[in-house]
Amino acid sequence: MTTTKLQSSPFVRKPLKTKTLMFWVMLCLLPGLFVQSLHFGMGTLVQVLLASTVALVSESLVMVLRKRSVFSTLSDNSALVTGILIGLALPAYAPWWITVIGASFAILVVKHLYGGLGHNIFNPAMAAYVLLLVSFPVTMTSWMPPQSLLHETLTMADGLSLIFNGYTVDGFSIKQIASIDGHTIATPLDEMKTQLTLGFTSTEIANNEVFGQFAGIGWQWINAAYLVGGIALVYLKVIRWHIPLAFLGTLLALSLLSSSINPDHSIPTLLQLFSGATMIGAFFILTDPVSAATSNKGRIIYGSLVALLVFVIRNYGGYPDAVAFAVLLSNMAVPMIDHFTKPRVYGYGEGSNNEQ
């Protein structure tokens, strides 16, 4: 009489599936991607596409090797999200092999060597970013100045040529393009760090045109776009508010504290919050469920820990930005956080009224 297999309860489920979640994440990255491409050129888009492709190919390869269904694994969209995040994290005109190394490392090593989705300890995109950063520091820090600061606008052809040949169609290298009036322009955070070490006060440095209105030309809007996308994620209940809020809140608090104590030698609060990878990190990277803490309490601790590390590294470390390092370090702390934030089980401990 029955043709379908017996199933076990529950027979109703929430419609939000893994692939839907991942899909929403990608969708909410779009504003950021758009703004980033606007400011840094089509190179960003190229990187995203390239990284995504490499990620998907890598995952397929692993699935073939592991004799699993390629389609069903790819369709959970998790590799795609990793690829997109790597593409967004890389300098827009980084050479193609940088992207290939990063994306394949993220999927092959960081994700699948640990057992695939759900089993990785580290955030794949961030682990790949750190690998690239320590291996190719110059290339990885060679961010182009925002398009508005460039003398010449780069065409799509220039972008592709830069990425795949190293030179624009006209034969300029990335260094030549990136220099304005003879000196290379770094990212606002990088610039701030360099200038601070040179003895300038942060207020003086902030007058530099690279800092734009409040947190650097381009960067401020990119971060704002990620903030919008992130809020949408929270609204859609794809992520919970605990990690972003804890992270941003802690970073804000530490920054305010630091600024009030030593305003001249601290990175300005707005720069902290709206420059670099702050917003994409808060909503899209830290909230990777696999490598983050699972309980709400744990998530608050986790977010705060990342913020603390970011603050410390940005102010006192050797790298201008710190989200990747902070995330990896915090990933390591997650099992312990989870251990100490186990929720109280009903009927046990304080609230159980056992004495009655």
Next chain:
Amino acid sequence: MVAWLEKIKQGFTWNYKGGVHPSTNKQNINCDKPETIDNPEVISIPVQQHIGSAGKLLVKVGDKVLRAQALTESQFFQAPPVHASCSGEVIAIEPRITAHASAIPELSVVIKVDKTQQDVVLPAALEGEQLTTENICQRVHQSGISGMGGAGFPTALKITPHKALDVLIINGAECEPYISADDCLMRNYAAEIIEGVALLQKVLQPAITIVAVEDDKPEAINALKENTNDSISIRSIPTKYPSGGEKQLIQVLTGKEVGAKQLPIDLGMLVQNVGTAYAIHRAVTHGEPLISRIVTLAGDLVATPSNYWVPVGTRVEDVIANKLQAASETPTIMGGSMMGFMLPSNQAPIVKTTNCLIVNHPQAAQKESPCIRCGECAQACPMGLLPQQLYWFAQGDELNKARDFNIMDCIECGACAFVCPSEISLVQHYRTAKAKIKAEDIAQKEADVAKLRFDARQARLENDKLERKAKHQQAALRRQAQTQTQADDKPDPVAAALARVKKAKSEAPTAKQTDTGEWVPDNQAAIAQREARKAQKRKQQESSSAKATSNPAVAAAIARAKAKAKKESTTSDELDSTTHSDTKTSANPAVAAAIARAKAKKLASEQQVTTEEANNAEPEEPVKSSANPAVAAAIARAKAKKLASEQQVSTEEANKAKPEEPVKSSANPAVAAAIARAKAKKLASEQQVTTEEATNAEPEEPVKSSANPAVAAAIARAKAKKAAAASSESPDDTEISKDENPQVRADKPKKVNPAVAAAVARAKAKKIAEQKQREENESNDNN
């Protein structure tokens, strides 16, 4: 406490963490007064539809049963009976598919329903005075009521008051999607429910009674409010799954958590389902047992989702027949969509706990994808568990870890699986893990018991071994001690005897040689020599008899014979020897007694006896004689008499001997006592007795003599008579043989046949009597 109750009374509700909001799917379900479905042709009633045990069957195949007739019975509340929900004929009592996910067959009474539908005579309503706690509980039990919320706990057992109750909660939350059976009941039978609740109040005497209904059932709440009284408050609680769970409902209404190992009653709370309250009302005020219930029929495929009264035992296929839009291709879900189960077969019957049937379109098979540790399940869990961790442990078979993470507290509500974006059948994994843990526990318990048994057995065996060893050791020690004492003592008798023999031999080597020669009776030449050595021979006799143990009777006979012979003579030497022989034969007490009596008489007639030796011997007797104490006693008595009649006794030795008695005598104290008494008498009457020699011999006798005493007794008696009648005739020939016999005995003690010896003894006795005269002379000579 009071403040807390006051807070509850005021309508305060608490929240519990976790929980989910699945779409209820109840909007289109008809909750008007439910129709009763057409009687099916066949019903199948499982005899156990509750937690507990099944009652005793009252019907057999072929019986005609009436509606509401009890099919089982039990005096125990944990085994509520089941009743025939339709009248008809019992056509089978056998295991049938039951309402369980496994469809495992369980013993069921199958009834072929007839057309007439007659009711059994229902018990009268309980009214007024009859409404006692006991009567109500009994009626609830007899009506087969078990919890109708899902678990099916026997209601009578649950409501039997044994603890003060603060809060009685009537559960009308009905939080699961689709199910609206309770909603329907509350809407249409609110008054009856309230009456049932009043009965529960009567039984349980709670401080507060709350009927809790989720706020998505406003009609039900209104209906209840219209019918309620002051003592019952109707509480609307937020709609959230699983608020209808006992623990969650308690938390919502009272803010308290039921401890891990507790029952609600431990907190002074009790939860009953509204359906149960209704059933109690029907049972108490109408006498109706629980034979039908409201079942929701819902799902995509159901033409008009609605509630129906369904007789318990109706098969699912009969319920859904003609009510579907199209033929069902999916298994029917029994229960709600969160905690229900798919029935492998629609042959399964409706039971007392069945509240819903869902027939849906075929669903795509669940496709589990990897857990992404999103933690949504932990947020949804109303028990505060970590489902994702439990899932890892369950998958990895890490049962102990799972246990540490409180998997056993999982209520299987399905909230975690409901929210799981990876569509993992978490609850199923937990069920499996829990079953494994339970199996492990059972195995562990069995292993523990086995270990206990094994250890006990080992201990017992070890103990037995030790005991045996100890016993053996003791025995060995005893043997050793015996041999020791024998070794200690024996050197005395044996060595002494040997010494005596040697002495005798050395003294009379020629005599022996001549003895062998003297077997020939015609040799008369050496008579003079022989007679000269007689004393020596007697000594030999004594010593040899001490050694010779096989037949004491012979010796005794000889001794007696001698005694008689001496009877008439006044020489006490021979008398002494007889006493020796007497004591030698002491194996049989009767013999000894007879001898003793004989001796006593003898002695009585004697004029002068030297009893020194006898006295010496007495104390030693009980020490060495392991034989019957009676013998010794008799001897003692005899001696006592003897002594009493004696004129002269040397008391010195007697006195010496006495103190030794208690020390040495390990034997019967009675003996010692007798001896003591005897001695006392002795001493009192003694004049002058010298018994030294007589007693030297005595001690050895009881130890060694072991032969047939009866023979000796007979002989003794015979001899006594003979002796009494004997005149003074004593031929020489016999005298010789008489002398020889003792020697023979001495030489070959072990080979002597007692019978032969007896005969010999008799012969000797005669002889002795005859040669009285000569004896006298010889003994006198020796003396």
